[in-house]
Amino acid sequence: MKTFAELNFPGRLIAVEGLDGSGKSTQIYLLKRWLEAEGIKVYFSEWNSSELVKSATSKGKKRELLTPTTFSLIHATDFGDRYERHLLPLLRAGYMVLCDRYIFTAFARDVVRGCPPEWVRGIYNFAAQPDLTIFFKADLEVSLNRILEGRPKLKFFEAGMDLELSNDPYESFRIFQGRILEQYMAMSGEFNFIVMDANLHVEKQQVAVRKLVGERIDLKQFKRRSPLPLPPPAPPDEKSIEMEEDSAA
Amino acid sequence: MNTNPKPADQCRRFYGHGIPGIQLEQLTGRLIVVEGADGSGRSTQIARLVDWLETGGHPTVQVGLKRSTLVSSELEKAQEGNILSRTTLSLFYATDFADQLENIILPALKAGFIVLADRYIYTLMARDMVRGMDETWLKNLYGIAPEPDAVFYLSVEPEELVQRNLAKNATLDFWESGMDLGLSRDMFDSFIKYQTAIQAVFRRLQTTYAFNIVDANRSMDSVTKELRKKIGALLNGD
Numbered sequence: 075m076k077t078f079a080e081l082n083f084p085g086r087l088i089a090v091e092g093l094d095g096s097g098k099s100t101q102i103y104l105l106k107r108w109l110e111a112e113g114i115k116v117y118f119s120e121w122n123s124s125e126l127v128k129s130a131t132s133k134g135k136k137r138e139l140l141t142p143t144t145f146s147l148i149h150a151t152d153f154g155d156r157y158e159r160h161l162l163p164l165l166r167a168g169y170m171v172l173c174d175r176y177i178f179t180a181f182a183r184d185v186v187r188g189c190p191p192e193w194v195r196g197i198y199n200f201a202a203q204p205d206l207t208i209f210f211k212a213d214l215e216v217s218l219n220r221i222l223e224g225r226p227k228l229k230f231f232e233a234g235m236d237l238e239l240s241n242d243p244y245e246s247f248r249i250f251q252g253r254i255l256e257q258y259m260a261m262s263g264e265f266n267f268i269v270m271d272a273n274l275h276v277e278k279q280q281v282a283v284r285k286l287v288g289e290r291i292d293l294k295q296f297k298r299r300s301p302l303p304l305p306p307p308a309p310p311d312e313k314s315i316e317m318e319e320d321s322a323a
Numbered sequence: 324m325n326t327n328p329k330p331a332d333q334c335r336r337f338y339g340h341g342i343p344g345i346q347l348e349q350l351t352g353r354l355i356v357v358e359g360a361d362g363s364g365r366s367t368q369i370a371r372l373v374d375w376l377e378t379g380g381h382p383t384v385q386v387g388l389k390r391s392t393l394v395s396s397e398l399e400k401a402q403e404g405n406i407l408s409r410t411t412l413s414l415f416y417a418t419d420f421a422d423q424l425e426n427i428i429l430p431a432l433k434a435g436f437i438v439l440a441d442r443y444i445y446t447l448m449a450r451d452m453v454r455g456m457d458e459t460w461l462k463n464l465y466g467i468a469p470e471p472d473a474v475f476y477l478s479v480e481p482e483e484l485v486q487r488n489l490a491k492n493a494t495l496d497f498w499e500s501g502m503d504l505g506l507s508r509d510m511f512d513s514f515i516k517y518q519t520a521i522q523a524v525f526r527r528l529q530t531t532y533a534f535n536i537v538d539a540n541r542s543m544d545s546v547t548k549e550l551r552k553k554i555g556a557l558l559n560g561d
Contacts, residue, residue: 126407127415130397139393143342143421143467148394151414158408188343196463200410 075203075265078165085165086291087202089176091258092210093251094232095220096272097279101210102174104280105287109170114296117164121175124155135231142187145231149180150197157201170296177201178265182257186250187237206290207265208283212272214252222247338444339466345429347469352432354469355554356443358525359477360518361499362487363539364546368477369439371547372554376437381558384431387441391422402498413451417464420444424467432469444468445476445532449524453517454504473557474532475550476525477539481518485511 078087088105090098102118109116122131131148134140140148161171177198184194212220222244230236233243234250262269268286270279287293335347355372359365373383389395398415401407407415431438444465451461479487488495495510497503501517502510529536535553539546 126401126411127397130394130418134393139422139426141342141421141425143425144393144418147414147418147421151411151418154411154414155407158410159406190340190343193340193463193466196460197414199460 077203077205079205081202083165083202084168084295085171086205086296087161087165087171087173087176088206088208088287088291089173089178089204090208090210091175091178091267092272093212093214093217093255093258095217096210096212097220097276098208098210098272099174100276101208101270101279101283102172105283106172108284109172109287109293109296112293113298114293115167115169115298116172117160117169118172118174119156119160121173121179122149122152124152126155127152135229138230138236140231140236142184142189142236145187145236146180146184146189146194146197149184153177153180153198153201168296170291170293173204176204176207178207178258178261178267181261182254185257186234186253203265206287207267208286209258209262209267209269210272210279211269214248214255216273218248218251336470337466338468338470339463341469342425342429342467350429350432350469352434352436352438353558354428354432354438354440354471355557356440356445356471356474357477357550358442358445358474358534359539360479360484360521361496362484362491363477363479364543365441365477367543368546368550369441372439372550375551376439376554382434382436383439384427384436385439385441386423386427388416388446389419391419392426393422394419409451409454409456413447413456413461413464416447420447420465421467424469428469440471443471443474445474445525445528445534449521449528452524453501453520473553474534475553476529476534476536477546478522478525478536479539481515481522483540484518485514488514 078085088102090102092098106116106118122128127148131152134144134148161173164171180194180198181191185191228243228247233247235243235246237246237250239249240246258267261267270282272279274282335350337347341347357365357369357372369385373385376383389398394415398419401415402412428438428440448458448461448465452458485495488499495514499517500510500514501520502513504513504517506516507513525534528534537546537549
């Protein structure tokens with residue numbers, strides 16, 4: 075499996091992976107803010123977010139119509155749509171693409187649901203390897219507590235209830251997440267995951283993430299040649315009027 | 324006429340990895356597939372087969388492309404705008420197929436029904452292969468499909484197909500003409516070129532999947548007669 079750099083794409087793709095509650099979404103969001111401030115062309119894409127496929131996915135989930143096979147295929151459809159219509163053209167145009175979850179989410183989840191690993195990997199073999207994959211590894215208990223702290227209502231598929239691991243959604247979620255973590259760890263070496271200690275303080279992690287990205291990727295290549303249009307000026311407040319008077323004087 | 328259960332020496336199999344948790348020996352029904360282009364007489368032949376089989380005391384169930392509860396309306400909508408890329412379209416159709424497979428085909432086969440499929444994975448594969456998709460990728464994707472008991476490919480010359488489609492609808496379907504491929508700006512030409520290409524792929528697939536190729540340039544009645552004869556033999560275990 076080749077990275078986008080190895081395939082001579084001018085853009086680069088960074089993916090974050092991890093369990094729900096590992097804090098990866100916060101980290102990739104802060105990374106995006108930094109890159110934007112640096113004047114870099116950035117695009118952010120989230121798992122399961124294609125407009126075209128969304129209504130089918132949410133219908134399937136709401137009505138609990140999905141089997142492991144259709145769950146896998148509908149997410150692959152979603153990914154395929156984002157990959158071919160957004161990611162590839164943006165990477166051709168020299169963007170830094172940030173993905174909150176990539177194909178490894180499917181490799182882990184679908185296999186835990188009982189789909190054959192070779193089948194799942196074969197379906198996603200149209201996708202190239204990210205130039206950098208950061209795996210946020212928190213202790214299972216830490217992730218679980220982050221999600222379960224507020225005793226939220228866990229959704230059926232989110233809790234892995236379709237696997238009939240337990241009648242208690244919280245217990246089911248714990249077992250399900252534990253199995254997903256095992257799958258992730260098993261593929262970590264094969265796909266060159268950079269493992270980030272997600273038990274650390276959130277700001278410390280961000281420092282480490284930015285340092286890593288700065289070391290791995292020559293960021294100045296991805297700067298915008300022309301600046302983005304500036305937002306319209308804010309209405310002047312009293313202070314600035316005063317200053318204008320000063321300078322006029 | 325009784326349906327003989329599938330003999331042990333004709334074990335059912337999936338083309339690839341199959342569906343997790345399915346016991347193949349429980350699938351005692353029959354799966355019969357009718358393939359062919361629009362205008363090949365597929366729907367008419369299937370309606371006649373249903374009549375004939377049900378009159379003979381066989382419970383039947385019908386499936387076809389784009390008929391799933393899960394994604395059919397979304398697929399229809401996305402296709403209208405012609406905005407899906409080829410991989411997405413392919414995976415969307417695979418999702419539609421898998422949904423019907425697990426919710427209709429497999430339960431019906433378990434219950435001993437005769438499932439009549441108005442097109443199956445071969446049309447889906449042929450369409451994608453004409454569009455340059457990788458055959459190995461498609462074979463892995465559709466490794467979820469059980470091998471049917473019989474596949475009948477209703478073969479009609481493209482020149483005859485175009486006449487039948489125009490006589491019926493006075494127009495040609497965008498997708499059945501392969502207009503997304505840019506083969507020709509002329510719809511008539513595009514239809515002929517596209518259907519010729521599809522038939523070439525079907526002939527290639529035939530060597531792997533051993534379809535019965537039925538000459539459907541003939542009258543409806545003679546095609547019906549041939550199908551009944553072959554299906555009758557299958558059900559009697561000849």
